[in-house]
Amino acid sequence: RIIFTGFVFGSGYKTLQQNAYAYVHATEVGGTHPALIEAMGYGNCVLALNTPENSEVVGDAALLFSDTEDLSAKLEQVVGDEAVVEKYRAAGQSRVREKYSWDAITDQYEELFRKLTERLGR
Secondary structure (H helix, E strand, C coil): CCCCCCCCCHHHHHHHHHHCEEEEEHHHHHHHHHHHHHHCCCCCCEEEEEHHHHHHHHHHCCEEEHHHHHHHHHHHHHHHHHHHHHHHHHHHHHHHHCCHHHHHHHHHHHHHHHHHHHHHCC
């Protein structure tokens, strides 16, 4: 069953993310989108449009698709194989913990600032 909800915010959005079987991220623009990271963090099986930005965010923790035909094939794969869903759910949560936790982000900022201050000789 597929639900096209339109815009959902707040607690309704959180409820959808927590209970989704899969999350399709078809955004072509905008860089790193928080919804993509949230979907992985909530343990959704993520299917994302294959753009450089999306690919960098998901790594190997999501199914990437190139067009509507490819998306259709990937959706059939997800619906037909619970093992695939579980694999990408676990991989997504693991990737978010490793790359997008506050600890990981602050470590990256600290390293960036260290390099910048070294370069400036301060």
